[in-house]
Amino acid sequence: MPVIESVVCTFCGSLCDDLRVTVEQNRVLKVGGACALGRQKVFHDCEPTAVWSVEGMVVDMGTAMEEAARVLSSARFPLVYGLSTVSTEAQREAVALAELLGGTVDTTSSHCHGPSTMARQQAGLPTCTLGEVRNRADLIIFWGCNPMESSPRHLARYSAMAKGSAVTGRGQRRVVVVDVRPTPTAKAADEFIQIDAGRDYEAFTLLRSLIQGKAVPEDVTTTGSAGVPFERWARLAALMKGCRYGVAFFGMGLTMSGGREANLELLLTTVAELNAFTRFYAIPMRGHSNVAGSENVLAWLTGYPFAVNFSRGYPRYGPGEFTVVDLLERGDVDACLVVGADPAAHLPRRCVKHLESIPVVLVDPHVTLTTPLARVTIPVAAGGVGAEGTFYRMDNVPLRAAALVESRLPTDEEVIRTIRERITRAQDR
Amino acid sequence: MPGILVTVRSLDQGIQSVKGKVNPGYACATGGIWISQGDLAVIDAAPGSMVRVWSTAGEVNVPCQVGDLPQGLFCMPMGPTSNTLVPAATEGTGMPSFKGIKVTVEPSPGGEAEGSAGN
Numbered sequence A: 001m002p003v004i005e006s007v008v009c010t011f012c013g014s015l016c017d018d019l020r021v022t023v024e025q026n027r028v029l030k031v032g033g034a035c036a037l038g039r040q041k042v043f044h045d046c047e048p049t050a051v052w053s054v055e056g057m058v059v060d061m062g063t064a065m066e067e068a069a070r071v072l073s074s075a076r077f078p079l080v081y082g083l084s085t086v087s088t089e090a091q092r093e094a095v096a097l098a099e100l101l102g103g104t105v106d107t108t109s110s111h112c113h114g115p116s117t118m119a120r121q122q123a124g125l126p127t128c129t130l131g132e133v134r135n136r137a138d139l140i141i142f143w144g145c146n147p148m149e150s151s152p153r154h155l156a157r158y159s160a161m162a163k164g165s166a167v168t169g170r171g172q173r174r175v176v177v178v179d180v181r182p183t184p185t186a187k188a189a190d191e192f193i194q195i196d197a198g199r200d201y202e203a204f205t206l207l208r209s210l211i212q213g214k215a216v217p218e219d220v221t222t223t224g225s226a227g228v229p230f231e232r233w234a235r236l237a238a239l240m241k242g243c244r245y246g247v248a249f250f251g252m253g254l255t256m257s258g259g260r261e262a263n264l265e266l267l268l269t270t271v272a273e274l275n276a277f278t279r280f281y282a283i284p285m286r287g288h289s290n291v292a293g294s295e296n297v298l299a300w301l302t303g304y305p306f307a308v309n310f311s312r313g314y315p316r317y318g319p320g321e322f323t324v325v326d327l328l329e330r331g332d333v334d335a336c337l338v339v340g341a342d343p344a345a346h347l348p349r350r351c352v353k354h355l356e357s358i359p360v361v362l363v364d365p366h367v368t369l370t371t372p373l374a375r376v377t378i379p380v381a382a383g384g385v386g387a388e389g390t391f392y393r394m395d396n397v398p399l400r401a402a403a404l405v406e407s408r409l410p411t412d413e414e415v416i417r418t419i420r421e422r423i424t425r426a427q428d429r
Numbered sequence B: 001m002p003g004i005l006v007t008v009r010s011l012d013q014g015i016q017s018v019k020g021k022v023n024p025g026y027a028c029a030t031g032g033i034w035i036s037q038g039d040l041a042v043i044d045a046a047p048g049s050m051v052r053v054w055s056t057a058g059e060v061n062v063p064c065q066v067g068d069l070p071q072g073l074f075c076m077p078m079g080p081t082s083n084t085l086v087p088a089a090t091e092g093t094g095m096p097s098f099k100g101i102k103v104t105v106e107p108s109p110g111g112e113a114e115g116s117a118g119n
């Protein structure tokens, strides 16, 4: 049976590119090498469940495209949103459409790693690739992230348990987890530091002082910091300074809790300063398959990574202003194109309520929780299964995902381009 | 009792999401709360029973399970049910507080589970 080797899994930001998929007569029979999430994703994406529809009625492709173009071009403040699970080619089209509409483009990044990207704009990102982590890192810190559940092969393929060239296995690495609860990742670590919720900034302040050899006030040495005894922080600071190659993976435990981008600014500054003593890097633990790509594409095309508004004819950046949660919470948006995202499942209820009151065009392979509130639904071939495309791994390495089966459906890229061309033609008339 | 709610990823939630979010398995995987053994004793709730959870943003009735958590900290899988409790304010960052939400938990007065956070 024909086996396709080196298949890229497009579920999570790890983008494992070593899957073996058996395909016969345009059907996937077996998925080898993936975790449970990746395997399930490939089978699910072989059978798109969405249909062409307008106001709940099944229609032909042309009617749905026409209605999508009409809805978006007649809006005063349209939002193009999602984009974290689609190819960079589709992301590029989405930016062009938002510009044509004079609307806003924002991605799911704004409510996952948006704050860490804002921190990166202030402090920089001293970083490396996952290949370097695998080959060299002898100290790995997971802070506010739980890859055992969100990215299950991360530890075996890239980090804690990976067999690298210079660091050949688990025994040569020290793994530390900092989190508010003993997650499965914490249970796989050498050390687990259980921190009080929302007190990460305080912990980074202490770590930074310790790494720089500054005096620490007596009350801190006595009572500790962030609910953790002082000695544990002192030991972590010594590990960080004393390792040969350290990497801090950071997750939504930092971006979504109190302090948000300030937490990350301090983490990235501390990591940068560690390079006076050793080699130390930081990598955001990114969730969706191409959320890193969305930031890259928006940055190439507009200069900004998310929350970009074109209403004045040029790109303006506004976290807190042009970010999806704020736009919907305030009720600013009067039409929304959702591509490869499920806001009804993932946004605060108040935001979903506003989406229910405006026309939504949903481009997605599947019926999702957003489908019932969409005026127009447009099915597409899933990237990496029914369509090829480029995806960016969490370390910003782009990988080409091939199509595994031939799909009868268009790609996200083709759909968005068609909508844009229809709007352009109507404007030219 | 008052406490802090953290919404989290779970493997089951991830698997159910790629089986299809409209399937009952997804609502089930995202429709519960983890509470420490000690806190369950404080509110006098048995594992598996329904609890009422509310924040400034909304309220849900969900089944509770014992979680390996410090007292005063509750966890719910990310998804439509927990998002009912997430305030939409982002403090100018674009990011709402999906973690660190002030909530109150008490046994449900004979309430049924809300299949989703649709209210």
Ligand code: SF4
Pocket: A009, A010, A011, A012, A013, A014, A015, A016, A033, A034, A035, A036, A037, A038, A039, A151, A152, A153, A154
């Ligand atoms: S870890 Fe992520 S990319 Fe790798 S197989 Fe699992 S879901 Fe796919």
